[in-house]
Amino acid sequence: MAQVPNKVAARLSSTIKRFQPIINSAKSRDANESDTVIIVTDMLSEVFGYDKYSEITSECSIRGTWCDLAIKIDGRFEYLIEVKAIGSELKDGHAKQAVDYSANKGTDWVILTNAEIWRIYKVTFSKPINSELIVEINFSELNPKKADDVELLYNLTREGLMKSALGEFHTQQQALSRFFMGALVISTPVLEVIRRELRRISPDVRIDLEQIKAVLINDVLKREVVESEKAEEARKKINRATGKLLRAREAKQSIEPEKQPEKIETKPESEEIEPEI
DSSP states (O other): OOOOOHHHHHHHHHHHHHHHHHHHHHHHTTOOHHHHHHHHHHHHHHTTOOOTTTTEESOOEETTEEOSEEEEETTEEEEEEEEOOTTOOOOGGGGHHHHHHHHHHTOSEEEEEOSSEEEEEEEEOSSSOEEEEEEEEEGGGOOTTOHHHHHHHHTTSHHHHHTTHHHHHHHHHHHTSHHHHHHHHTSHHHHHHHHHHHHHHOTTOOOOHHHHHHHIIIIISOHHHHHSHHHHHHHHHHHHHHHHHHHHHHHHHHHSOOOOOOOOOOOOOOOOOOOOO
16 A cells, blocks of 8 residues: 555544545435535545646536546546536446547546545546546545545545556556456466476376366356456456566676676795795
8 A cells, every 4th residue: 555644644633534424424415426526526626635726627518418526637538437416326327428438538547426425436548438436435434544435535636646646546456356366376376386386296106287287276266256258357467577577687697798707816825935044
């Protein structure tokens, strides 16, 4: 997780306590979408640290329709935000319009929120355009004294944006996903380790890598973990990383000069001089 600066951590802790009663009050009176947008705007400013007058905008028109809010810094749209009334149940379909907007704005991130629940989507610019829910935060359940909760919110702050904290969080989530773990388990380096351990336990049994891989795929791992589209993406990522590491190692070896045996200099033995009598 990202290291949260003390000043930002203090702000997050204090604003969690400040906005939780506001959210509960709005829920109790079933605030409409317009009122919820006002609360979300205040949270973007006071909790997450964006300038209300220069970085938070509702002037985001795309093909004649409007996105509720957006974070725009130095002329670039960083987040597109779809807001629903505070009592609404959020669904992936609600984020679709904002995801479609992102294709026109080149924005990697979409936020769907009703002020209490914050859902963050990573946009994939494929054909068709796609998105992945990477985290859901229930603001009402956050503990201002809990470091993990503060770190989770930090990913959405302006300070976190400047440090690419959300991107790093997404990379970590991918690395710990079941698809990435499944692809890693059936990769050649891991299969070789398993075969070595099997040979140590049963030295008289001959086992090849394909046999081990078949058992893992058919009997150990779930089919969706190794045969889905996400599993294929994970395999490609591991193959690219392995290939890059191998090329770097080979390049290093090719430029490393051959070590020459060290020459040991020997001093000529000094001639013995007989002492004068």
